[in-house]
Amino acid sequence: MxxxxxxxxxxxxxxxxxxxxxxxxxxxxxxxxxxxxxxxxxxxxxxxxxxxxxxxxxxxxxxxxxxxxxxxxxxxxxxxxxxxxxxxxxxxxxxxxxxEKVPNMAHPDAPIGAGEHANRELKQLGPIPQFTFSARDHIAIGEDLDLFDFERATKVAGTKFYYLKNHAVLLEFGLIRYALDIISRRGFRLMITPDIARESVVGGIGFNPRGPESNVYALEGEGTCLIATAEITLGGYYADEILAAEELPILMAGVSHCFRREAGAAGQFSKGLYRVHQFSKVEMFVICTPEDSDQQHEHLRDIEEEIFGGLEIPFRVVDTCTGDLGAAAYRKYDLEAWMPGRGESGGWGEITSTSNCTDYQSRRLGVRYKAPEGNRHVHMLNGTAVAVSRAIIALLENYQQADGSVRIPRALVPYVGFEQIGPNNGQA
RNA sequence: GGAGAGGUGUCCGAGUGGUCGAAGGAGGCGGACUCGAAAUCCGUUGUACAGUUCUGCUGUACCGAGGGUUCGAAUCCCUCCCUCUCCGCCA
Missing domain, CATH: 1.10.287 (Helix Hairpins)
Structure with a gap:
């Protein structure tokens, strides 16, 4: 607000x-x-x-x-x-x-415009893979290698749910651990947060807790919701508290499940793992002074680049236009990975996102710090370290081999314990 | 889930319906003493909103939350929430 x-x-x-x-x-x-x-x-x-x-x-x-x-x-x-x-x-x-309907102000440098075409590409990193065969999407790859089961997930839980199986399970844990190692080196305090939060916290972060438009699942009769991101539980951590100036910046990282209703979200890019009702995510969250937040935002972007650069996944960085900022963000950078299975001949798909929400969230959450001139609202920023389901898409599609196997990037091998998936898992 | 105890300022802890934004203590801050420190002494020390002749002043609200009684509620009544202890259950 x-x-x-x-x-x-x-x-x-x-x-x-x-x-x-x-x-x-x-x-x-x-x-x-x-x-x-x-x-x-x-x-x-x-x-x-x-x-x-x-x-x-x-x-x-x-x-x-x-x-x-x-x-x-x-x-x-x-x-x-x-x-x-x-x-x-x-x-x-x-x-x-x-x-509460009034959105946050936008950064003067944020590109002005309504749709995706108005986003400004800042840079592109890593070569786009050239295949000597026709590239398949992650659904086809995963089905061959017995990594997912969408059909039975639909039977059990509904559409847009999935079972991860076999190597994909290890991939999930490996990706999480890989990201945790990087951000803990960068000074983040690691946490596993509740997967549920009170409506007041959900609303304070800027999500609409209830109603047909809402993207979050409200729990009946409880006044709580399944969280859509650990941003919610990390942001609420210091709700109604006054922090000492010396404590700032506070760097927190939370591992959580994320639940999203995605009501009405359909189309060609909602197939497979791209848009699902539940996924695991490691989220970074920064609480800092107003003077520091622009710099912290660059820092978050830099970490995201390190994480995906380390996985050798080609990606580009986008400065999100005002029309796509949502209500809370003052400025937002998206990392879009190259996804060879997307569309006819591959395309960019969002894998992480980092936002500077200034004091828009802290005002409603009541998070302040003691400044010499009085108590002021802190600035809050968030950034995805790794959204597992989308990272898996990028890995499978970029590292697919002619024989149907998938190679594992060098940096990830120690975390998953294997160098490739199928057809013989690297065994002769 | 059952039984009991309790929720007051940064913390501990008093509080008879008006003199209570709230005693006392601790802590913090400023100062005195000291070569310096400890001890001691003096002073000061909540938050929010609104107004303003604005680096101060004034008003209002806040003693878990919400109602009620009263000219007047931290204090009396009702409802709810939360915390703690013991028992049960349990990964």
Missing amino acids: LDLRFIRENLEAVQANIAARNMQADAGLVARLYDQRNALLKELEQLRAQRNENAKKMKAKPPDDERAPLIEEGKRLKTEIPEREQRLEQLEQRLYGEA
């Missing part, structure tokens, strides 16, 4: 930002409601001051003839105050409801 005062004082910039992001929110209404709320609050506080004043006079235990009018006055205030309180509550509910 943005600061209400900021919205009122920078109304035009906020409105322009909403338009650039292609979002629906009425900042003007927020500003008007805010003014109304402040006027009403002032009125209410004056009445309460009168009530306190009145009660103070009673403390002196005045004679009966003075008491009676004071009691009358008190009773009058007692009807007026709750009436204002009720109106204030309704007004604030509307105000916050509207204010």
